[in-house]
Amino acid sequence: MINRGLKLGIVLCFLSIVLICGPALAAEKPAKPIKLGVLFIMSGPMGGYGKHGSQAVQLALDEINAKGGILGRKVEAIFEDDKMKPEVGVEIANKFIKKDKVDFIMGPTSSAIAVALADLALKEKKILILTQAAANSLTEAKFNPYVFSTLSNAMMHSRAGAYFMAPKGYKRWMNIGPDYAYGRESWASFSAKLKELQPDAEIVGELWPKLMEKDFTPFIQKIVETKPDAVWSSLWGNDAVNFVKQALPTGLFNNVKFAFTDGAALETLVPLGKDLPNGVFVAARYFFLSPDTAMNRNFVKSYMDRF
Structure with a gap:
């Protein structure tokens, strides 16, 4: 049987531990914030995509944090400009992971960078959230368990484009x-589905200017010479703007029907303004008037009020 002295010693020892540790236990440390590393193209002619993307991220974080964060943890973001260069994007992502100790990486704008980041995400076991890059390979051949996407990929909107264009009966197509x-x-997704839906469609040419091409003159001339009925164009942002402005004096849009995969994006519509030709078909992954729901109307109002 334990004697009274030993019992008293045990009690005193326990009380000492409580007195020493109690204040530390009571003064619970604030939960560490959840950190996002966000990279987009934020400078140069394509910088509008990064500007709008970053503003949307910040708007979401402010709303989340105003409601107490996620499971009591605030959410913070670090923003970087990848300059639309894969080597810069990888360098930034490595900094996010090794120096900034982020929990997630979000972005980028260009699929060329996203493909490299998908490999890095797998290697470092770090979640990558795609918000603008849309190459099929990112959710197919290059897919891995650390890659998530919030948008439609190239196959989805290109096949939708084929369903839309095929009934119109244009037979001679260029890209x-x-x-x-x-x-x-x-183009691969659009043309394959078009041929399936419209077997008499004929592919009469493919043109591949480099990303951020400045002079579209030889490409415009080739389209004029080939005389297709319609052209599928995945030019986006400033490339689409420059192409349209350089083609307008030739009268090209009076004779050839164009379908732009990203022509309804604000980064294209706003710079073109009244220069946007009549009769072209345009699409976008998001347009602020659609869907006409309370959630979307609230988002648009919050964005316009803030920015």
Whole structure:
């Protein structure tokens, strides 16, 4: 049987531990914030995509944090400009992981960068959330368990485009798109589905200017010479703007029907303004008037009020 002295010693020892540790236990440390590393193209002629993307991220974080964060943890973001260069994007992502100790990586704009980041995400076991890059390979051949996407990929909107265009009966088709994964995969998806839906459709040419091409003159001339009925174009942002402005004096849009995969994006519509030709078909992954729901109307109002 334990004697009274030993019992008293045990009690005193326990009380000492409580007195020493109690204040530390009571003064619970605030939960560490959840950190996002966000990279987009934020400078140069394509910088509008990064500007709007970053503003949307910040708007979401402010709303989340105003409601107490996620499971009591605030959410923070670090923003970087990848300059639309894969080597810069990888360098930034490595900094996010090794120095900034982020929990997630979000972005980028270009699929060329996203493909490299998908490999890095797998290697470092770090979640990558795609919000703008749309190459099929990112959710197909290059897919891995650390890659998530919030948008439709090239196959989805290109096949939808084929369903839309096929009933219109244009037979002679050309393509003009940026010479990298997104442009190539957009055309491959569109043309395959078009031939399935419209077997008499004929492919009469493919044009592949480099991303951020400045002079579209030889490509415009080739379209004029070939005389297609319609052109599928995955040119986006400033490339689409420059192409349209350089083609307008030739009268090209009076004779050839164009379908732009990203022509309804604000980064294209706003710079073109009244220069946007009548009769072209345009699409976008998001347009602020659709869907007409309370959630979307609230988002648009919050964005306009803030920015």
